[in-house]
Amino acid sequence: MSVKKIVVLPGDHIGPEIVSSAVEVLKTVEKKCSDLKFEFEEHKIGGASIDAYGTPLTDETIKACLEADGIILGAVGGPEWTNPNCRPEQGLLKLRKSLGVWANLRPCTFPSKSLLKYSPLKSEIAEGVDFCVVRELTGGCYFGERTEDNGSGHAMDTWPYSVEEVTRIARLAAWLAQTYNPPAPVTLLDKANVLATSRLWRKTVAKVFKEEFPHLTLKNQLIDSAAMLMVKSPRTLNGVVLTDNLFGDIISDESSVIPGSLGLLPSASLSGIYGQTENLNCLVEPIHGSAPDIAGQGIVNPVGTILSGALLLRYALNAHKEAAAIEAAVEKVLDDTSIGGRGLYTRDLGGDAKTVGITKAVVEELEKIL
Amino acid sequence: MSVKKIVVLPGDHIGPEIVSSAVEVLKTVEKKCSDLKFEFEEHKIGGASIDAYGTPLTDETIKACLEADGIILGAVGGPEWTNPNCRPEQGLLKLRKSLGVWANLRPCTFPSKSLLKYSPLKSEIAEGVDFCVVRELTGGCYFGERTEDNGSGHAMDTWPYSVEEVTRIARLAAWLAQTYNPPAPVTLLDKANVLATSRLWRKTVAKVFKEEFPHLTLKNQLIDSAAMLMVKSPRTLNGVVLTDNLFGDIISDESSVIPGSLGLLPSASLSGIYGQTENLNCLVEPIHGSAPDIAGQGIVNPVGTILSGALLLRYALNAHKEAAAIEAAVEKVLDDTSIGGRGLYTRDLGGDAKTVGITKAVVEELEKIL
Numbered sequence A, B: 001m002s003v004k005k006i007v008v009l010p011g012d013h014i015g016p017e018i019v020s021s022a023v024e025v026l027k028t029v030e031k032k033c034s035d036l037k038f039e040f041e042e043h044k045i046g047g048a049s050i051d052a053y054g055t056p057l058t059d060e061t062i063k064a065c066l067e068a069d070g071i072i073l074g075a076v077g078g079p080e081w082t083n084p085n086c087r088p089e090q091g092l093l094k095l096r097k098s099l100g101v102w103a104n105l106r107p108c109t110f111p112s113k114s115l116l117k118y119s120p121l122k123s124e125i126a127e128g129v130d131f132c133v134v135r136e137l138t139g140g141c142y143f144g145e146r147t148e149d150n151g152s153g154h155a156m157d158t159w160p161y162s163v164e165e166v167t168r169i170a171r172l173a174a175w176l177a178q179t180y181n182p183p184a185p186v187t188l189l190d191k192a193n194v195l196a197t198s199r200l201w202r203k204t205v206a207k208v209f210k211e212e213f214p215h216l217t218l219k220n221q222l223i224d225s226a227a228m229l230m231v232k233s234p235r236t237l238n239g240v241v242l243t244d245n246l247f248g249d250i251i252s253d254e255s256s257v258i259p260g261s262l263g264l265l266p267s268a269s270l271s272g273i274y275g276q277t278e279n280l281n282c283l284v285e286p287i288h289g290s291a292p293d294i295a296g297q298g299i300v301n302p303v304g305t306i307l308s309g310a311l312l313l314r315y316a317l318n319a320h321k322e323a324a325a326i327e328a329a330v331e332k333v334l335d336d337t338s339i340g341g342r343g344l345y346t347r348d349l350g351g352d353a354k355t356v357g358i359t360k361a362v363v364e365e366l367e368k369i370l
């Protein structure tokens, strides 16, 4: 049994509170599973790193992350770091690039049925939403050459993509689709009626599916109609939603509000597929921000970060049973009607449960399940 | 009293049915208002033009449109035009470019309160939504240089913007904000934490507002959080929503489903501002497509096209009173509870009213109002 090294990057504001919940839950997994052993190592990132070292990401932190089996990030940023050339977010973008995590997975589903009433969508529309956005994370217009307007009156961004970049993420989306039973359909979002890169995406993804995954269903959807469907009939997109860096940024944020609170959702960024990629890097984080307004009060919802821990087990360590156990424990806690007739909710869901209360409840459930 | 020339472009499938509703409503305005006189001239576009002339847009149609005071388009497209090099949509894109209509206005509001229950959003969230998306329409990555992947394995789009392009649309957004009483806030959507063109937009728009419209409120929102807010709390965006061509394409489609049916919403594309721009071009159209599945049955919702006629009066002819009268007549008809206890609805809203029935009712109401 090898020891798995997990780098913990609390980050700023509520960051430390939520990562400690996830670590506690992972320690419970360790306690109950004789074949999993973790070693946690904490490092600074974002504003915390700026305050300590004058930079949002040190080489030492990068090195530790590159050597780790998985990385858990809390959140970065806050109004107090005002120097535009030294922003907490830059640490995160640099970390993604250094780790080469080119695929960002953002599952969008209700961690518990009882949450349906918190969706901004009508229940009959939100019910049964269950997809995972696979966003390309290290290419496209995020990393193309740019011309700033330095007095010329003109600016330009470029938006490059290669067949290679698209092929690898198409394979990852197909692999993910195959982990569903039955295999999930994959919907590619693009703007192929306008953009050359979208036509490259469409052609390349079609080829990968036809040649390597002929049994899987591949659908195409223009990004504008997808943005519409996401509100009108989001179940249409159930399965795997594959898309480019910018479109993925927009559509995953749009979809993230469907389950009622940003505090609930996890994400994982990967440099490849477990068992197929050497030195796989995996960075997990909740999708919400650092919430300076509620930091230090012990009231932040730890669920997104706890579920991020589950994604780390699943995608970085291949520990599927344990990942599913965490998800089941979370569901149990959110559904728990023994307290006041409804689940255990933090303030973002109108409840008054505390971060530690939720965490303790998840740990207890998990001990029963494992 | 000068005669106003209105070019009517029915287009394909349901196109002829809906434009004839709008024309009938405009003829009612003409009948009741001694100072408005219209001359309607019909031309083909899209598939209808491909069938007749082998091209989706003839020079003759372009010429007629350039000479017109306003243009009403139905819808273009359909599954029968399969030649990728001769698509109906190309006629529309070419028309926009030929007319130089660089601003696309898409109001998003409930034409009638009774429609609230048809929104996919919960009523308390959708209620009071009232904004107008101002999308740049002839620049950005829609019209940048492109490199297709022709075997090299690489493709690229470019995304250029100039201070000039952004300045003129910032002024239009500010002008629009001032037509509200009190003046509406303007929210600029961009991705300034990543894109150079977004930074040009942010800087340029801020300058225009500071120097020329210091009394107006300008807010900034990243496009990803805007996509989220549009579902979670769309009223936050009330007022004028100003954005780039691609972001506008996505966010206006996302927002268009809030009022319950795509059949309800109008749009106007402008080459400038009435009274400030010479040879102002104005193309209005409903936001929905050509709906081949229901064409010829007389059941299509004409409201989006009728309201597009109102936008034509307002933005191309400065006929504000008459535009407002059309909107009031539509609201009255949709709210009419004399028939079966609810408004007069077409099938898209679960009713069984016909296109001509709605049109007739609007005409009758309008005659009372004007």
Ligand SMILES: CC(C)[C@H](C(=O)O)[C@@H](O)C(=O)O
Residues within 6 Å of the ligand: A089, A093, A249, B193, B194, B224
């Ligand atoms: C902070 C920002 C650059 C980042 C992005 O756009 O990738 C964020 O929005 C995200 O989605 O993680």
Ligand SMILES: CC(C)[C@H](C(=O)O)[C@@H](O)C(=O)O
Residues within 6 Å of the ligand: A193, A194, A224, B089, B093, B249
């Ligand atoms: C048909 C397509 C090119 C067009 C666009 O993206 O502009 C359409 O989606 C629209 O919004 O009018």
